[in-house]
Amino acid sequence: MNNAYHLNINATDGAARTGILRTPRGDIRTPAFMPVGTAATVKAMKPATVRQTGADIILGNTYHLMLRPTAERIHNLGGLHKFMDWDRPILTDSGGFQVMSLAQLRKITEEGVSFRSHIDGSKHLLTPERSMEIQKLLGADIIMAFDECTPYPATKAETDKSMRLSMRWAKRSYEAFENIDLPTAKSSAIFGIVQGGVYRDLREESLKSLTDIPFDGYAIGGLAVGEGQDVMFEVLDFTMPHMPTDKPRYLMGVGKPDDIVGAVARGIDMFDCVLPTRSGRNAQAFTRRGTVNLKNARHQDDPRPLDDQCACNACQRYSRAYLSHLIRSGEILGAMLLTEHNLQYYQDLMSGLRNAIEQQKLSNFINDFHKLREVGDIPPL
Numbered sequence: 001m002n003n004a005y006h007l008n009i010n011a012t013d014g015a016a017r018t019g020i021l022r023t024p025r026g027d028i029r030t031p032a033f034m035p036v037g038t039a040a041t042v043k044a045m046k047p048a049t050v051r052q053t054g055a056d057i058i059l060g061n062t063y064h065l066m067l068r069p070t071a072e073r074i075h076n077l078g079g080l081h082k083f084m085d086w087d088r089p090i091l092t093d094s095g096g097f098q099v100m101s102l103a104q105l106r107k108i109t110e111e112g113v114s115f116r117s118h119i120d121g122s123k124h125l126l127t128p129e130r131s132m133e134i135q136k137l138l139g140a141d142i143i144m145a146f147d148e149c150t151p152y153p154a155t156k157a158e159t160d161k162s163m164r165l166s167m168r169w170a171k172r173s174y175e176a177f178e179n180i181d182l183p184t185a186k187s188s189a190i191f192g193i194v195q196g197g198v199y200r201d202l203r204e205e206s207l208k209s210l211t212d213i214p215f216d217g218y219a220i221g222g223l224a225v226g227e228g229q230d231v232m233f234e235v236l237d238f239t240m241p242h243m244p245t246d247k248p249r250y251l252m253g254v255g256k257p258d259d260i261v262g263a264v265a266r267g268i269d270m271f272d273c274v275l276p277t278r279s280g281r282n283a284q285a286f287t288r289r290g291t292v293n294l295k296n297a298r299h300q301d302d303p304r305p306l307d308d309q310c311a312c313n314a315c316q317r318y319s320r321a322y323l324s325h326l327i328r329s330g331e332i333l334g335a336m337l338l339t340e341h342n343l344q345y346y347q348d349l350m351s352g353l354r355n356a357i358e359q360q361k362l363s364n365f366i367n368d369f370h371k372l373r374e375v376g377d378i379p380p381l
Contacts, residue, residue, distance in 0.1 A: 001214040001215070001216060002187065002188065002189045002190075002216055004022075004023065004024050004187050004189075005021070005022065005023055005024075005142075005189040005216050005217075006021075006022050007019055007020070007021050007022075007030070007217075007246065007247060007248050007269070008020045008021075008022065009245075010358065011357050011358045011360075012357065013356070013357045013360050013361075013362040013363075014265065014362065014363075015240065015265065015266050015267040016031075016264050016265050016266075016267060016353075016357050016362050017030070017267060017269070017357065018030060018031065018353075018354045018357040018358055019269075021248055021269070021270075023089050023141055023142075023187075023189070024141070024187040025081075025087065025088055025089045025141055026056065026087075026088050026089060027056065028056040028057050028089060028270075029056055029350075029354060030248065030269040030270065030354075031260075031264045031268065031269055031270070031271070031350055031353055031354060032056055032057060032269065032270050032271070032350060033055070033260070033271045033272070033273075033346045033347060033349075033350050034055070034057050034058055034059045034091060034270065034271065034272040035050055035053075035055050035058050035059070035272075035276070035277065035343055035346075036058070036059045036061075036272055036273065036274045036277060037058045037059060037060050037061075037084065037086075037090075038060075038061045038064050038274070039061065039064050039065065039068070040060060040065060040074070040080060040083055040084040041084060042058060042277060042339075042343075043277050043278075043281065043339065044277065044280065044281060044332075044335045044336045044339040044340075045277070045336070045339055045340060045343070047084060047085050047086045049340055050086075050343065051088065053312070053340065053343045053344045053346075053347045054344070054347035054348070054350070054351060055088075055343065055347060056088060056089065057088060057089040057090065057091060057141075057142075058086060058088070058089075058090055058091075059090070059091050059092070059093065059272045060080055060090050060091070060092045060093075060138065060140065061092070061093055061095070061098065062092050062093055062094055062095035062098075062131060062134050062135055062138075062144075063093075063095035063097075063098035063099055063102065063126075064098065065080070065092075065134070065138060066095065066124075066126075066134050067117050067119055067122075067124075068119060071133075071134040071135075071137040071138055072137060074137065074138055074139075075137040075138070075139070075182075075184055078184075079138065079139030079184040080092075080138040080139050080140065081139060089141040089142065090138075090139075090140050090141050090142075091140065091141065091142035091143075091144070091272070092135045092138055092140035092142070092143060092144065093144050093252075094131045094135070094143075094144040094145060094146040094147060094173075094193075095126055095131055095134070095146070096113070096126075096131075096146055096147050096148055096149055097149040097221075097252075097253075099113045099115055099126055100113075100148065100149050100151070101149075102118045104116040104117075104118055104121065108148065108165075110165070110168070111125070111127055112125055112126050112127030112128065112130070112146070112169075113125070113126050113127075113148075114126075126146070127146070127172075128145070128146040128169045128170075128172040128173040128176055129172065129173075129176040131146040131173065132146070132173055132176040132177045132180055132190075133176070133180055135185075135188075136177075136180050136182045136184065136185035136188065137182060137184065137185075138184070139182075139184035139185055139188075140185065140188055141187070141188055141189065142188070142189050142190075142191060142216075142217070143177060143185075143188050143189065143190045143191070144190075144191055144193060144219065145169065145170045145173035145174065145190060145191065145192050145193055145215070146169045146170075146172075146173050147166040147169055147170065147193045147195060147221060148162050148165055148166050148169070148195075149195075149221060149222055149225070150162040150163065150166075150195055150196075150197050150222045151225070152197065152198075152222070152225045152226045152227050153226075153227075154197055156197075156199055156202070159195075159196060159197035159198075159199055159202055160199075160202055162195065162197075163195040163196045163197070163202050163205070163206050166193065166195045166206070167195075167206060167209040167210070170192050170193070170209070170210060170213065171213060173190070173192075174190060174192075174213050174214075174215065177190045189216035189217065190215055190216055191215055191216060191217040191218060191219050191248070191250060192210035192213060192215040192217075192218050192219070193210075193218075193219045193220075193221040193252070194206045194207050194210060194218060194219065194220050194221065194239065194243075195221055195222050196222070197222055198227060198231055198234075198235055200238045200239075203235065203238065203239045204238075204239075204242055207239065207242050207243065208242075211244060215247070216247065216248075217247045217248035217249070217250060217270075218243060218244060218247055218248070218249060218250070219249075219250040219251070219252050219270075220235075220236070220239060220249070220250070220251050220252065220268075221252045221253075223235060223236075223251065223252070223253070223254065224252075224253045224254045224255050224259070224273075225253075229256075229258070229259060229262070232254075232259070232263075233262055233263075233266070236251075236263060236266045236268070237266065240266050240267045240268075243267070248269045248270055249267060249268050249269045249270070250268070250269065250270035250271075250272075251263050251268045251270070251271055252272065253272065253273060254271050254272075254273055255271065255273050255275065256273075256275060257286060257345075257346070257349055257369075258369075258370075258373070260346075260349065260350075260353075261349075261353065261366055261369055264353050264357075264362075265362065265366065275342075276339070276342035276343050276345070276346050277339050277342065277343070279291075279338075279342055280335055280338035280339030280340075280341070280342045280343075281335045281338070281339065283295045283327045283334070283338065284338070284342075285306050285307075285314075285323075285338050285341055285342060285345075286341075286342050286345045286346070287306055287307040287310070287345065287377060288307055288309060288345075288372050288373075289307075289372050289373060289375060289376055289377045289378070290372075290373045290376050290377055291377075292306060292320075292377050294320070294323050294324050294327045294334075294338065295324075295327060295328070298379050299320040299321065299323070299324040300321055300324050300325070300328075301321055302319065302320040302321050302324075302379075302380055303319045303320070303321060304319065304320055304380060305318070305319065305320070306320060306323065306341055307341070307345070310341060310344055310345065310348065311344065312337075312340050312341045312344035312345075313337060313340060313341075314337035314338065314340060314341040315341060315344075318337065323337060323338065352365060353365065
């Protein structure tokens with residue numbers, strides 16, 4: 001357990017809470033959204049621009065970085081922060097989800113997961129111990145325990161077996177984390193991951209197993225995998241009351257703006273998702289009035305900004321007509337501007353949630369959030 005990491009809760013509103021997660025590389029304002037930097041880059045963005053949107057922390061991907069350029073190479077070049085020119089905190093996932101979803105010919109055993117790379121077919125074995133080593137070689141500030149992301153749907157028996165394997169791997173992850181001494185990870189923290197699918201008793205048992213280990217934070221995994229928002233919120237409703245109150249709570253891989261708003265209301269502190277960056281590369285922009293598709297013909301002659309309340313470069317300097325032109329022309333600048341806008345929107349959403357919780361006005365914020373989206377993006381007359 002790393003005493004350099006501690007969560008100060010400054011205000012609550014119902015189950016929602018806002019505060020500061022103190023880390024050696026800087027403070028993280030919570031609730032926080034982490035842009036995803038899969039391959040040591042937030043796609044289509046410069047690190048300085050990511051920071052300007054308000055991001056306090058980003059996420060790196062263990063699976064992708066272990067395959068290319070390799071954790072050892074990044075370590076020899078001074079660690080992930082120096083490699084990608086990001087001097088703020090970085091959280092790395094364990095690699096488990098990507099192994100399950102991307103790797104070829106994978107085989108799960110008690111030892112770990114053997115698989116072939118989706119890049120070149122080379123053979124690899126990812127174990128809890130190797131995952132900890134990779135994340136420490138990268139120099140991550142927050143390291144995730146190695147787990148199996150249970151697929152959805154899954155029977156209770158399948159979910160139970162998967163959860164128990166993840167809990168054994170969590171214990172091995174913590175022991176390896178404590179025993180690996182690398183100069184690039186002298187001040188790293190480790191989070192455990194709650195599994196158990198949609199089953200209340202399995203979630204509670206998983207959480208009990210994890211809280212017996214002094215993790216620095218606790219994540220909820222195995223959601224946003226196709227179960228739908230109602231089911232996800234139901235799982236949060238019966239899981240959150242059992243989560244430690246003095247540690248960060250991280251909902252992995254979430255999500256859409258309304259997913260985030262609902263999860264914050266239930267007490268989640270941290271989020272990550274590829275949606276804002278992936279959508280930006282696919283002509284989709286998030287606004288206060290909902291999602292806008294720049295491929296739609298109605299934007300071609302529209303002189304308005306995407307969102308008149310947004311301070312990003314795309315909204316302050318360019319019209320919808322110009323952004324539509326960039327998309328239709330296949331210009332890289334279109335993806336860059338829409339990605340910047342989407343990340344700005346997400347950080348503005350988190351800032352708004354934090355302020356609403358501080359002012360005890362979260363219900364008003366949520367009502368206004370949904371009302372604007374119901375009105376939708378109104379075309380000009």
